[in-house]
Amino acid sequence: MTGPATQSVPSLRLRLARRIIRLVTRRAARKGLADNLLTYVDGTQTRWLDPEIARFLEAMDSEVLRLRARADFVALPGLGNRVMVEFAVWTTAADRSLRHLGVTPETARRVVADLGWDVYRRMLRLSSLPARLVTRDPGRRLRWTIRALLYFPFNAPGAPGYAVETRRDGDDILTHFTCCPPQSLVRRLAEIDDDPDTLEAFRQSWCTYDWPGADLIAGDGVRGHYRRRRTLSHGDDVCDMCWAARSQRQETAPHAPKK
Template identity: 60%
Template sequence: MTATPRPDARPSPGWRAVRALIRRGLLRTCRRQLGNRALHLADGEEVRWLPEDIERFLVTLDHAAEEMREIAGLQGLPDAGSRLMVELAIYTVAADAALRHHGVETGCAHAVVADVGWDLYRRMLRLSSLPARFISRDPGRRLRWTIRALLVFPFRPVGAPGYAARVFRDGDDLKTHFTHCPPQTFARTAAARHADPELLEAFRQSWCLYDWPGADLIAGDGKRGHYRRPHTLSAGDPVCDMCWKAQSGEPTLSAGKARASRKGNV
């Protein structure tokens, strides 16, 4: 009897090149993050990993990513953007599993994964928002133009099993109500398959919390509060009802301190 091949057993040369670039950037970021922080272990000890410890973790990460990839169904996704995002989610979930395999306490593992992911996501946002930030000084236009570009790639709403979303304007604000998110679906599947809900929680504490600072970074006006999302798929809600707010109305930390200082001097 002939064995059924894995859905992702023979990726194209182009996809292998993309995967290699993702892996190289991720490993470099992991080395930097893990080499500059203390880790809390499950037994209560606090340690700093040596280079040899980090390399052992990276070997485990590669093995975990291969196992996760077997259940990801990458070749069944309808477009390159969905596949790219799921590939990144594979490493998110695999990194959390690998850290805990090496004795890192669960909360600390989630925090490391979130910091590694934010390092990569922040750089992606800076690049994708560069044209809008160069052309316009208006934070609303920067947000709308950048999000519209990201909705072409990689978050193009082509429908499940890819991204599914309703996109509309509300005055100067842009709203994106996602009802299907391939990375979230993968993380939920991985958590169920491995009977490990912490895999989904690691995804929620990283991917699902980036958009608040990400929106402020895109707006580039030094203020916070350019994003709102009352519900999220990773919490079991039927929608991620995102609102990208043109005007935040929230001052910078330094501005708030300055006002407090002026009041104290009256």
């Protein structure tokens, strides 16, 4: 683990990416928190107004700086891997800041999942736009978009960066990830800090987005373009993702939270 004293100066591209991520995350937080009913550990419920939201944003910014110093960005190969770890830093910071302000872990996970999906779906809409403009075939839209995403930001040079085996199965595309840098960081933080809620927040946000994300990319108004039976964050050795050209009934759902 790299400490603040040994962190190198981030590149101009990474600094720019961090500014953009901060902007979109804070914007999503402002909107999402204003629309959510929050439950506190003492059982009270309330909706946050501007002063509470501002206090959360300040706490989240501070937590990001602490967590960023514990993420080994220097070891990560390429900008895409570093950008995705930066997103994971913000996810963890949002979850921990909510809990530090007295919100229950369950509520924090729900809110973080909603905020993260707001950001992720915008990224997917932009990434899939060229394919959706060129073809109406959902399989081509999925294959072309996934290939583009595997170029950036999910480029996979191998551990400690993303490691993935990609192949075709008929019209479907299979992406089997065996290393996921954001998951690796969050798991390490959860273990070192003895804070399992950190990993659970990641699992119930990041690890649930691909089901609706695949349907969004396919853009044919039908559900069921994604399947996955195993997940790294659940303790499996692979995320065995299948992006199905023709929609099928979901054969599996995200792993239930461990008790």
